[in-house]
Amino acid sequence: MDRIRIVGGNPLHGTIPISGAKNAALPLMIAGLLTPETLILDNVPRLADVAQLQRILGNHGVDIMSVGKRPGDGQYQGQTLQISAADIIDTTAPYELVSRMRASFWVIAPLLARMHEARVSLPGGCAIGTRPVDLLIMALEKLGASIDIDAGYVVAKAPGGLRGGTIDFPKVTVGGTHVAVMAAALAKGTTVITNAACEPEISDLADCLNKMGARISGAGTPRIEIEGVASLHGARHTVLPDRIEAGTYAIATAMTGGDVRLAGARPELLQSALDVLTEAGAEISSDAEGIRVVRNGHGIRPVQVTTAPFPGFPTDLQAQLMALMVRAQGASAITETIFENRFMHVQELARFGARISLDGETARIEGTSNLRGAPVMATDLRASVSLVIAGLAAEGETMINRVYHLDRGFERLEDKLKACGATIERIRE
Ligand SMILES: CC(=O)N[C@H]1[C@@H](OP(=O)(O)OP(=O)(O)OC[C@H]2O[C@@H](n3ccc(=O)[nH]c3=O)[C@H](O)[C@@H]2O)O[C@H](CO)[C@@H](O)[C@@H]1O
Ligand SMILES: C=C(OP(=O)(O)O)C(=O)O
Structure with a gap:
């Protein structure tokens, strides 16, 4: 099973291209079952969940063609899927x-x-x-x-x-x-x-x-x-950018310090998270190209956050925010209202030296500047990436085991972070 090794301490500088959203691509692919004609989806991320859904749809008799990269396409261009459910x-x-x-x-x-x-x-x-x-x-x-x-x-x-x-x-x-x-x-x-x-x-x-x-x-x-x-007919549609991936890298930048452009991210899709990051001390700006996140010089301020359905703070960014708060200058609180068991990252974050106590659906975090790398275990998708965020800021080496969770939802995570100066590598086994 693959592992990810990180040596923490580098600020992130550069540009991260934001992929198509996993949580949009999946229902869009499923919608292909509604018509006997071809549905063409552009900007589909290359993820384990997408591949798994291709197998599921294939079992129903759906023909899926993945159009690879064309000349002129960028390194991170999403794939185009042609989905034909002529006969179920x-x-x-x-x-x-x-x-x-x-x-x-x-x-x-x-x-x-x-x-x-x-x-x-x-x-x-x-x-x-x-x-x-x-x-x-x-x-x-x-x-x-x-x-x-x-x-x-x-x-x-x-x-x-x-x-x-x-x-x-x-x-x-x-x-x-x-x-x-x-x-x-x-x-x-x-x-x-x-x-x-x-x-x-x-x-x-x-x-x-x-x-x-x-x-x-x-x-x-x-x-x-x-x-x-x-009846419905064929169409062509582009998957919207992944707001959770964008929020994750925004939090990672706030965590390590630095200056990162999230190319293709749309601020209106994650305004509540950007507001929380601003409150925590990051400088956020946006233009037609995407979102820019900067944190230079000053520390991370603690925040009080409760997850809620859109447009509230997304539960899918809760673990990542908790990793950030582990390094805040003071005490913060995060309340999870959507899922009753979404604190699996707490015990793993503790391995870095995090001080977190749970009180029902609220986690109270005492910030510390003293995070140390550790061997940790990824437990679910967003919990896994919270460990990456902690590892990027911790002193020394972090080894993340069971990274198949990450591959469900983050396209080329190591490549994207490495391009911004992180010391991160996948160890294939
Ligand atoms: C693939 C995908 O898009 N997954 C997202 C989707 O999950 P998912 O669609 O599973 O999440 P839901 O919005 O349905 O769940 C919200 C809450 O409703 C409860 N519930 C849901 C259905 C039901 O029949 N009965 C019931 O009680 C759930 O247990 C949970 O407490 O939305 C969640 C909430 O934003 C995100 O965290 C997931 O990333
Ligand atoms: C919880 C998630 O995915 P799923 O609903 O597929 O488990 C997620 O995307 O964070």
């Missing part, structure tokens, strides 16, 4: 494929909408909480599906096709909203979703579906209205 040959998504990734469960929506049946294993994904799918099931039931759980599989049927309905989510759910939007796109009649997730990845999915002939309005607000259509 299998409506089962098996445990062996689905258990590794949360988002793969969402294939249930297009399969049900187009084929009127689906049998999908209950999902896996990052171990950050129980992560039930009751609200996704509720949404499909509101659109007329009958659902049974059988031997670990969700078996969904809608013999006459789905019909529009009213879906009021009691809790904001990104996956629930993706599923409801995809299913409703091909349902007969109008669907209204209230308390919908407002994450930019929802708007990206809706934009793409509208290019495919769907009639969706209000995406990006808590009320989405969808007028179902009989």
